[in-house]
Amino acid sequence: MTSKVTLTVNGKERSADVEARTLLAELLRDQLGLTGTHVGCDTTQCGCCVVHVDGKAVKSCTMLAVQASGKQVTTIEGLAAADGTLHPMQEAFREHHGLQCGFCTPGMVMMGIDIANRMPGADEKTVREQLEGNLCRCTGYQGIVEAILSVANPGAVKDHHHA
Amino acid sequence: MHNFDYHAPKSLDAALTMISDREEAKIIAGGMTLLPTLKQRLAAPSDLIDLAGIADLRGVKKDGNEIVIGAMTCHNDVATSDIVKANIPALAKLAGIIGDPAVRHRGTIGGSLANSDPAADYPGAVMGLNGTIVTNKRSIKADDYFLGLFETALERDEIITSVRFPIPERAAYQKFRHPASGYAVVGVMVSKTGADVRVGVTGAGPCAFRMSEMEAALAKSFTTDAIKDLKGNADDLLSDIHSTNEYRAHLVGVLARRAVAEA
């Protein structure tokens, strides 16, 4: 049995028929075609699936699509401007080499924005603690932490490593 | 995950009717424990009854000498609440180190206490701060609530509505965090109000418990020296791949002293 769920995704109202057990990540990827949200573990550990629901970072692999009914969802696809101008956090990831393979990146960027929103002025230690639920197998985190710091607390970034 | 029917009642009464009408129904709060359990097919409820739409179950307030936290209040809202920070900073700290930010945006105090995972943080707070679990039926004192591994005094058709914490004079929470999961290998909440001292321990045993010997020693002298020779009783504690029971017993002593020093 399916039911209709209606929600706002990246500013547009979207509807889909879903089963009660359909995860938000599955709705976004499989039904709405927004494959920027990645599923790395499906066990609430890795953070690749982080999106914003009503402005807060959540793991979309651990929320039912029906639970997002009526809510505002923002995914990585909703960040850049229509003309392609990157969101400041995306630009910071580019600038600070915050990615290698890119698999963790959508979740890292969405969590990075959430951290910068909640904790303006955060120091490096805080940013690292706040990344507890976002795993990266490539970068060693240095560039990711710098990128997030450069937005949350621009004065704190000492060591730009330019290519 | 097996499929189920999903319901989003707008009132506690509606939720209670749904749960008593459907024998295999389960409540969902933040889903941070329940959804992973369903994915592993360790449970297959016929219906999920979501408490998220019941506004009365969310929020923090001060009521006389107590802080009252609605069951559906998420960990992040407890961690950042001005009322909690001003009155029981140790509780705000505890909520702010549960899991990760995304987990804290969804997971709730009611869900954590209903689940009573041996390694969860809030059970230690309820024990160490002498909290009361309020349900649709009754108020349950901390000492009567935790019965065993994942076992509480809650009945099947009982919903936690809020948790009440008396405001202590001093309190502190210390946790030995599992580096991968974030859960407590051991966590100790110490509080002092007048002559009453409580030492609540989580992570170490099958469920949260008190260290009465430490409480008596600290009531005489609230110093780390007073408990320098005390630790947990290894025979009662858990042994698993993360830690032996002897190591957990040792950690109970170390963390209790750190908590006394911090309080």
Ligand SMILES: Cc1cc2nc3c(=O)[nH]c(=O)nc-3n(C[C@H](O)[C@H](O)[C@H](O)COP(=O)(O)OP(=O)(O)OC[C@H]3O[C@@H](n4cnc5c(N)ncnc54)[C@H](O)[C@@H]3O)c2cc1C
């Ligand atoms: C990656 C990760 C890391 C975590 N780390 C920690 C940690 O460090 N420390 C920690 O303490 N926890 C941790 N947790 C668990 C987290 O705190 C959960 O939020 C919590 O245990 C369950 O709360 P919930 O609101 O998500 O409940 P749910 O998963 O929705 O429900 C859990 C159980 O409680 C029942 N229930 C829920 N609400 C009520 C109610 N009001 N009345 C009666 N029954 C109810 C449900 O039926 C279900 O059986 C972690 C979880 C994850 C996924």
Ligand code: FES
């Ligand atoms: S896919 Fe959701 S946390 Fe890993």
Ligand code: FES
């Ligand atoms: S860039 Fe490859 S996992 Fe993070």
